Amino acid sequence: MAVKKTYRVIFHNQGEIYEIFVRNVYQSDMYGFIEVEGYLFGERSSxxxxxxxxxxxxxxxxxKRSFIPMQAIVRIDEVEREGQGKISSANGEKVTPFPIAPGPQGTP
Structure with missing residues (x-):
């Protein structure tokens, strides 16, 4: 039986830090975006x-699927099992965008 991979994706969005767990992460056909799909949420009975x-x-x-700008990504980890997703305030934390090369034909 094939083991399904689980990814923890942490990204910055409108002054908040999102931590989500998903099944699939890959580079999008849209330049400068990462696609995530297969959202996992803890089904706790508590x-x-x-x-x-x-x-x-x-x-x-x-x-079904989200397109996250590459410069908003803080971290992507492959994890053994899903955890608890959360949204937290950035509280003035500085998130430095990852430098990206110019797009096709010199466009940013």
Whole structure:
């Protein structure tokens, strides 16, 4: 039986840091974007509800695939099992964009 890979993707979006768990991560056909799909959310049977994870579920409800700008990516890890996704405030943390080469025919 093939083992399904799980990825933790951390990215910066509108002053917040998103940490999500997905099945697939790959370079998009759209220049400068990473595609993520197969969102994984913890199905815990506990009574305690994490508002951050609930916000993630609501944000990505009905989303099949997301295109994240490369410069917004903080980190991508292949992990053994999914964890708890979350959204946290950047609280003034500086996220330095990854330098990218000019696009085709010298366009940025």
């Amino acid at each position: 009574v305690v509800v994490d508002p951050s994870e609930e916000k993630l579920k609501t944000t990505f409800e009905g989303v």
